[in-house]
Amino acid sequence: MTNVLEAVFAILIFPGGLFVLALGLLLKGVDRKVVARLQRRVGPPLYQPALDIIKLMTKETLIPDTANEVAFRLAPVLGLTGMLVTAALLPIGGVWNGVTGLGDLLVLLYLLPIPAMGLMLAGGSSSSPYGALGFSREMCMMFAYEMPLIASFLAVAVRVGGASGPFLSLPAIMDYQFQHGPLLLDPVMLPAALALVLFIPGTMGHGLFDIPEAEPEVIEGPLLEYSGPLLAVFHLMSAVKLVVVLELAVALLCPNPLVAAGGGGVLVNLLWHICKCLVLLMVSVTCFRAATGRLRLDQGFSFFVKYTSPLALVSLWLAFLLR
Amino acid sequence: MLQFLSKLAARSPWIYRINAGSCNGCDVEMATTALIPRYDVERLGCKYCGSPRHADVVLISGPLTLRVRDKVLRVYNEIPHPKVTVAVGVCPVSGGCFRDGYTVGADIDHYIPLDVIVPGCPPRPQAIMEGVLKAVEIWRARLEESVCSHS
Numbered sequence: 001m002t003n004v005l006e007a008v009f010a011i012l013i014f015p016g017g018l019f020v021l022a023l024g025l026l027l028k029g030v031d032r033k034v035v036a037r038l039q040r041r042v043g044p045p046l047y048q049p050a051l052d053i054i055k056l057m058t059k060e061t062l063i064p065d066t067a068n069e070v071a072f073r074l075a076p077v078l079g080l081t082g083m084l085v086t087a088a089l090l091p092i093g094g095v096w097n098g099v100t101g102l103g104d105l106l107v108l109l110y111l112l113p114i115p116a117m118g119l120m121l122a123g124g125s126s127s128s129p130y131g132a133l134g135f136s137r138e139m140c141m142m143f144a145y146e147m148p149l150i151a152s153f154l155a156v157a158v159r160v161g162g163a164s165g166p167f168l169s170l171p172a173i174m175d176y177q178f179q180h181g182p183l184l185l186d187p188v189m190l191p192a193a194l195a196l197v198l199f200i201p202g203t204m205g206h207g208l209f210d211i212p213e214a215e216p217e218v219i220e221g222p223l224l225e226y227s228g229p230l231l232a233v234f235h236l237m238s239a240v241k242l243v244v245v246l247e248l249a250v251a252l253l254c255p256n257p258l259v260a261a262g263g264g265g266v267l268v269n270l271l272w273h274i275c276k277c278l279v280l281l282m283v284s285v286t287c288f289r290a291a292t293g294r295l296r297l298d299q300g301f302s303f304f305v306k307y308t309s310p311l312a313l314v315s316l317w318l319a320f321l322l323r
Numbered sequence: 324m325l326q327f328l329s330k331l332a333a334r335s336p337w338i339y340r341i342n343a344g345s346c347n348g349c350d351v352e353m354a355t356t357a358l359i360p361r362y363d364v365e366r367l368g369c370k371y372c373g374s375p376r377h378a379d380v381v382l383i384s385g386p387l388t389l390r391v392r393d394k395v396l397r398v399y400n401e402i403p404h405p406k407v408t409v410a411v412g413v414c415p416v417s418g419g420c421f422r423d424g425y426t427v428g429a430d431i432d433h434y435i436p437l438d439v440i441v442p443g444c445p446p447r448p449q450a451i452m453e454g455v456l457k458a459v460e461i462w463r464a465r466l467e468e469s470v471c472s473h474s
Contacts, residue, residue, distance in 0.1 A: 032365070042366040048335065051368060054328055055335035055379070058470050060403035062376055215373040227376035227403045 007088065015096050016088035023274065024239030025049040027246070030278065031286045038290045049239065056232035064127055064225050071125035076226070076233035079118025083240040086111040090170070090247045092273045093178075093255035095266050097171050104168045105153050108248070112149070115241050116142045116203070119212065122234070123222030134221020137297055138212035144304035145202035145209075151312035152192035152199075156252050159189060159319040174255050182254035188322060189253070192315035196249045198308045200284040202300075203245055204238070207289035211300050242285070246277040249284075329470040333463035335368045338455070339378030339402065343395045343431065344421075345385025348445040349412040353382060362452055369455070375401045380458050382451075386414040386427045387434070399435055405465035407458045409439045411451060416440055 010016055029046040036043025045051075063069055089108060091097050103111075116138055123135035157166035160176040160183075167173060183189045202209045213221045223234055250273065257265070258272040295303065342350055372378055375398050387395060399408075413419040415431040431437060438461050441454035 036363070036365060041363040043363070044365050044368050048368055051331055051335040052337075052370075055332040055337075058329060058332050058466060059379075059405075062401065062403050215371075219373040220377070223377075224374045225376060231377060 010088035010096075011084050015090070015092060016084045016086075020084065020087040020240050020243050021236060023277075024236070024241075024243045025053070027242055027277065027281055028239050031281060034282065034286045035290045038287070049235070053232045053235060056227075056235065057229050059228040061228035061230055062225075066127040067225065068125040068127070071121055072225075073230065075118045075122035075125065076230050076237060078121065079115040079237040080233050080240065082111055082114030082118070083237055083244055086114075086244050087240060087247070090244065091174055091251055091255065092247070093174060093251070093257040093269060095257070095269050095273065097174070104170055105157060105173075106168055108170075109150060109153065112203070112244075112248075113142060113146065115237050118234075118237065119222040122226065126222070126225035128225050130219050130224045131222050134212050134224070137214075137221065140297055140301055141202065141205075141209060141211055141304075144301045145199055145308070148195040148304060148308040148312040149199050149203075151309060151316050152195050152252070155189065155192040155312060155315035155319050156183060158316065158323070159183065159186070163323055170251060173252065177255055182256050184253040188318045189315055191311040193253050195308050195312035195315075196252065197280070197284045198304075198311075200245050200249065200280070201288050202304060202308075204242060204285060206285050207292040208295045208303065209300050210289070210294045211297050214294055217294075242281075243277070246280050247273075249280055250276045325470050326467060329467045330463075332470070333459070333466050335370075336379045336455075336459045336462060337370050337372045337377055338364070338380045338382060339372055339375055341381060341383045341395055341398060343383055343385040343415065344388035344391050344426070345412070345414060346421075349384035349414075352445045352448055353384070353411060353451060362448055364452065364455060367456075367459070375399075376403060378402050379406060379462055380455060381406060381408045382411050382455075383408060383415050383431060383435070383437075384411045386418040386421045386424075387429070387431045388426045389428045390426065392428060392434070395431075396434055405462060405469045407438045407462040407465065408435060409441060409454050409458045410437045411441050411454065412446060413442050413444050416442075419444060 013019065026046065028049040029044070032048060033043045033046055063072055086108065089103055089111070119138050120135045123131035123138065154166065156173060157168050160173050161167040167176070177183055184193055201207050205211065205213055213223060223231065226234060254276060257269040340350065340353060381399065381402060410416055410431065414421060415437065417430065418427050421427050439454045439458045441450050443450055
């Protein structure tokens with residue numbers, strides 16, 4: 001019973017739910033502000049994404065006559081719920097070990113594509129040709145960026161497990177890094193780390209990979225027909241997803257806390273964790289999207305197949321050899 | 324509380340452009356000088372959106388030509404309430420230099436209520452910015468009205 005209560009608390013309040021929503025909106029605000037400063041603009045205030053959500057909540061909801069209404073309303077909720085559960089699973093070094101017994105890396109592999117599924121459902125049910133185009137683009141990109149993700153997960157698992165076979169449990173991966181130093185500093189894991197850094201803009205659809213929701217090409221694709229509160233849920237989903245992929249990369253590569261857990265240490269470690277997320281955000285999302293333009297769908301697909309997947313596979317191969 | 328929320332909400336006006344047969348002069352002013360890179364409306368919370376369903380502030384340029392008239396009206400009706408309309412350039416209100424053309428029907432304000440008019444051929448970027456600011460003021464009043472009437 002306490003386990004159930006703990007899981008519900010983790011999904012709704014911390015580290016999922018409210019915490020992750022607030023952090024996601026803040027990170028989005030930082031991202032927009034820094035991009036504006038990089039382009040020598042003033043930029044919006046840091047809390048602009050929260051204002052956008054409030055605005056969308058007050059607007060009217062329009063649903064196209066030809067759309068499948070049930071699927072149309074369900075799609076954003078599905079995506080947001082999936083991401084909140086994922087956020088509860090992810091451990092934070094020195095603060096939180098993840099909900100025990102809810103899952104490991106394999107479950108994460110199933111949970112991570114849920115927002116993309118939500119977008120596909122949205123595009124497919126909206127009965128708009130641009131929605132359908134966004135659907136197919138989202139699906140192509142998903143096939144492309146899942147491969148490096150799976151390969152780098154396996155590389156981490158094999159490296160951590162060593163001679164005793166791959167370890168898929170997240171707390172075990174954290175423990176290994178507490179004892180042997182972060183995997184980010186492990187030369188064997190460097191290619192996989194680079195692959196993970198490239199996976200983040202791929203799955204978020206930023207910079208080179210802003211393909212499924214390309215505004216000038218497919219008019220925001222799956223989101224085209226959404227308005228009002230339903231669109232707000234999609235924006236929340238994308239904010240939570242941003243935190244989830246950043247936290248995931250931090251947990252796999254560098255979860256080490258600053259001070260020992262317990263007492264005031266938890267707060268320090270939490271701030272330290274947010275700092276790590278911010279640095280990763282700057283590298284893999286903000287600077288990346290300020291510096292690059294969009295690729296075509298086939299170019300984006302072959303980028304992941306040609307460059308990102310081999311990087312992760314090199315790590316996997318090395319980890320196998322050095323077991 | 325609701326009043327406070329609607330004040331916060333009014334700081335996030337999203338902009339949508341409709342080209343109703345414009346010569347592209349006003350569109351160039353809007354896209355490249357006035358609204359994003361040089362004068363940065365993003366600091367006001369504005370964002371260009373690609374879909375009419377996400378929009379709050381609509382910028383219309385061009386004399387409503389007969390060929391696009393029905394499409395413009397359809398797109399305008401797809402914008403959720405509360406919304407506000409800005410006419411950019413002289414064409415939407417008078418037809419401008421196209422007023423005697425055989426493709427130009429009645430002025431836009433016969434079909435769509437115009438809230439702010441930014442004259443000029445094309446208008447200066449500063450004028451477009453001011454038009455957007457005035458439109459946001461009007462939109463804020465409408466937003467407060469709609470939020471408070473729901474409760």
